Amino acid sequence: MKKVEAIIKPFRLEEVKDALAQIGITGMTVSEVKGYGRQKGHSELYRGAEYVVDFLPKIKVELVVDDEQLEQVLDTITEAARTGKIGDGKIFVSGIEKVIRIRTGETGSEAI
């Protein structure tokens, strides 16, 4: 099993969620996060003084998938989240040791 963490633009969340639902993904966790990458943030103006906003709002989508479904999920997210402009985000994949469904106590693939 793998954990997929995708940092995406907030307004792409609906597309990513719908695309993942289309390929049979049944659940995910999202959170509001802030961050920046190579291009850094941008400057804004408040009461006549300029200031730099380093951290831009992003959405972090987290989901755990079986190994054989991983590539399809990554392609789906990449496609749905892409705008082609800077700040489209990143996807991180890591291994998962154990998954437990709290209600039933099921473990492993059944618990995803």
Added chain:
Amino acid sequence: MEDFGYIVDTLFALFAMTLIVFMVPGFAMLEAGLVRTKNVTSVLTVNTMIYAVASMMFLLVGYELAFGSWENSGMSIYAAFLFQMAFVGKTVNIMSGGVSERVRILPIALFTVLMGGLIYPLVVNVSWGADLLAGTMLDLHMYDLAGSTVIHSTGGWALLAAIMIMGPRKGRYKDGKIHVIPASNIPLVVLGALLLWIGWFGFNGGSVGSIASKENADTVALTIMNTNTAGLSGALIAGIFMYLRYRKFDITMILNGALGGLVAITAGPDLYSIHTPILIGAIGGALVVFAVPLFDKLKLDDPVGALSVHLVNGIWGTLAVGIFAAEPEAGITFLGQLKGVAVVAVFVFTVSYAAIYIINKFLPFRAGDDEQVEGLDVTECGLEAYPEFKRAF
């Protein structure tokens, strides 16, 4: 029927007083929106406490100090008192915004005792009241209907003294650079500013003093109309100037511009024809756009722009009467206006500076750096305005 005028004017004063008191939540919401969320409870507590302290001091000693006696033949003395009492809170509420995010509650409440019981009543005494300067060289011949000088620049001078003694918020000016601290809640800022705007109709309209004749009713209506006009043009000019200069419509500045226009008209809204306030309010709004960055350059940290709105425009509004409504035969001259501005400035600034300086020795006005980092809500009030886990970055 001979009581009719008495009854109408009493009702008028009570209604105007009610509108003016709407400015208390006006200041409170404006300031709550312009500060960071960790200081919201604190700024609201300061607003409430100093309103109560100042009004109570005015009841106990201030009114008599200002007017000499509890008498009024034109309306119920209680209504006359309440109308006057509604103003004293404004003077101190002007201060509370400019010192927010770093001021501690106890010392500013202590200073408010002096402001409500002594400083403001003495300013009223020499302008609207018993006039202890009458016949002396300093006798003021200033026309100031609703208090561009008596209230707005009085609050402004005391605020300037407080800001100079307290210093800026921690981290506001780093290595000679201005560090911007953005507002936390724009809807509250808008609500507060528009409440102030509405309150101003009572502030200026009520200051005409009587509505119980055809002439007075006309004057009151003209006063309120001119007040509104100056607010409109202040907002418009601030918006236009911000756009021309920065290519952005900053609502906090547009509202400050409106309030600047309203302060500027306050000295003589009953004297102008219906188009003059467009110019007076526009200059007021423009002054705000230029004064806010200027005070920042001088490292006078004013989170809400109170110096630009109330001090700068209090002075401008008082002088504007001398420019646009001078009537030497009625005793209104530019020099007379200037003298009023200067005498009140010297008196309020000196006494406030001395008082704040002395209180500051025993009870520091400025919260420590660590307290400011944690937020005054926790350290001063033990109660966060927004305690739930959201947007906690």
